[in-house]
Amino acid sequence: MAVPSALLLTLFLACSPIAHAQFPTAQMGEVVPRDVREVYEKGLQYLAKTQTEDGDWRGGQGGPGVTGMAVMAFLASGEDPNFGIYSGNIRRGLRSILLSQDSATGIYGGAMGHTSMYNHGFAMLAIAESYGAVDDSDLWRGSAKQSEDGTGMTLGHSLELAVRGAVTSQKKNRFGGWRYGPDATDADTSVSGAMMVGLLAARNAGIEVPDEAIDRGVAYFKSMTSPSGQVAYAGIGGFDDSIPRISIGTLVYAIARRKDMPEFKATLGALTSRLEQPASGSYLRYGQYYEAQALFQGDVEAWEKWNEQLIRELKADQGADGGFSGGLGNSVDSALSLLAMALNFRFLPIYER
Known part of the structure; x- marks a missing residue:
């Protein structure tokens, strides 16, 4: 499986030591396991400390997609995104994404x-x-990179432009999916998964x-799904037991509200039959993000x-600084690890069933 060649918050409380936020969803008591809350909080502190002054993250993979992953990790914690301890990190990350458009x-x-x-x-999501x-x-507020009237691009306007860009790109694609560049005529299920989830999230946002x-994107995934539930990467055939791709297919069918399709039943069956299969490799965090x-x-x-095992693994894998390592770089792997755990909180709209 290919991964982004270029993917996926000002220094946190720069004039004072890192403050410790209340554990996410503390108001929910012990509904969220303590291990999840502790690991998640340490991870957020790592992301806050490693955000650049421009609002993005560097080292390893980078770009607005990576910034988007980190922003979602903050949003998923349950802290108030406008007045909470990480609100400044969220604003700086969002400004960075909008300025890249x-x-x-x-x-x-x-x-x-x-x-x-x-x-x-990932940025659109x-x-x-x-x-x-x-x-x-x-x-x-507080940004020097805004228009003369003191305002900047709104999230709604930016999202509308992003959807238009995604749809325009898809219309050029003979498969109805997406590849690395906006003018690509070939497609793969990894990039197309990111694009479909972003479009479906935008639709859910109004x-x-x-x-x-959406129909063309679903049709593309249908063409890439075998009767056994395996999902190919690109081209014709090439089916194997890739957990990330099986997970992506399952997720696309589910949030596109196509659970009645035999392809959804097949991919879900293939996924649940492999719950005990150990995850490994350079794309471990990427796979966990989608499988969750x-x-x-x-x-x-x-x-x-599966989540119980995930929590144990991430608790053991978390570094002393709160970050996670992997083949995509610590910023990407840390954000993806937190988002894989974020289903325990269920604050993000895309995580609703």
Whole structure:
């Protein structure tokens, strides 16, 4: 499976020591396991400390998609995104994403020369999850990079542009999916998964997304799904037991509300039959991120069983600084690890069933 060539908050409380926030969802008592809350809080502190002054994260993979992953990790914690301890990190991250957007094409990263559709998909998802939760009127406060009237791009306007850019890219694609660049004519299920989830999140947020775009994307995944539930990467055939791709297919069918399709039943069956299969490899965190969502959307009981093991693994893998390491760089792997755990909180709209 290929991964982004360029993916996926000012120094946190720069003039004072890192403050310790109340554990996420403390108001929910012990509904969220203590281990989850402790690991998650340490991870958020790591992301806060490693955010650049420009609002993004660097080292390893980078770009608006990575920034979007980290922003979602903060949003998923349950802290108030406008006044909570991480609200400044969220605003700086969102401004970084919006400033990267090409105003002509709507592609995130385009203004910076980073036109990876991985970046666009994950950034679009983050803006969709922020839309309606983060106060636009306060988004550009304290930023020197705003328009002359003291305002900047709104989340809603940016998201509309992003959807337009995604749909325009898909129309150029003979498969109905997406590949690395916005003008690509071939497609793969990894990039297309990021794009489909971003579009579906935008639609859930109230942005108009053409039914045709969703239908073509689902049809592409259908063409890439075997009767046994395996999901190919690109081209024709090439089916194998890739947990990340099986998870992506399951998730796309689920949130597109196509659970009646035999392809959804097949991918979910393939996923739940492999719960005991140990995860490994350079793309471990990427796989955990998607498997968590796919199982939660498809089979809650299976997710609960798998989630217990995930918590144990992440608790053991977390570094002393609160971060997680992996093949994609600590920023990406840390954000993905936290988001895999974030189903325990269920604050993000995309995590609702």
